[in-house]
Amino acid sequence: MQNAKPLPSYLVHRYHGWKATTWTENRAWYRRLADEGQRPRAMVISCCDSRVHVTSIFGADQGEFFIHRNIANLVPPYNPDGEYHGTSAAVEYAVTTLKVAHVIIVGHSLCGGVKGCHDMCTGHAPALEEKSSFVGRWMDILRPGYERVKDLPETERLRALEKEAVLVSLENLMTFPFVRSAVEGGEMTLHGLWNDIGEGGLEQYDPTTHKFVPI
Structure with missing residues (x-):
């Protein structure tokens, strides 16, 4: 090479x-x-963004987290079609082989991938609409989340979509049979977080209120 x-x-x-x-x-x-x-307690799925450093946020030691990073911290729906699925493979390994006790999705403020999805869905990013765009086709995963926030005021929409990236990923995790089995069997829990980079804030999704609340 x-x-x-x-x-x-x-x-x-x-x-x-x-x-x-x-x-x-x-x-x-x-x-x-x-x-x-390795015997990690948790799997963390976070964004590739260089400003998001989950081991620093939680003061984690080596061997504590099984970490997977991708654009906009997304998990695709379960789809065993024989194609390449890096995120799905990481989830499968964490749940079925490592038997982690927690899967944590970490979204964040000012996410470029989420903004790309927003721009694509509003017709302002034609390059991402191209079939050849890896980023665009990956961000298609978030289109259901955009549909849920598209009627919000423009000043609120991007932040809401960042949090939808977390929720869409949690929803998609439950389409994996081995994830659903582990969750329903009480062997594993799912968690959704959103990190405010500039303020150092961390919010978690509360299913009782359907809102993200400060930790």
């Missing part, structure tokens, strides 16, 4: 700093994780 290049020097320096400090100070723990395998 001729196009692969050595890492930028700043990343090499950061690695050596980590190896000399964090890894060295916790060497026994890292070796235990390697020898005994």
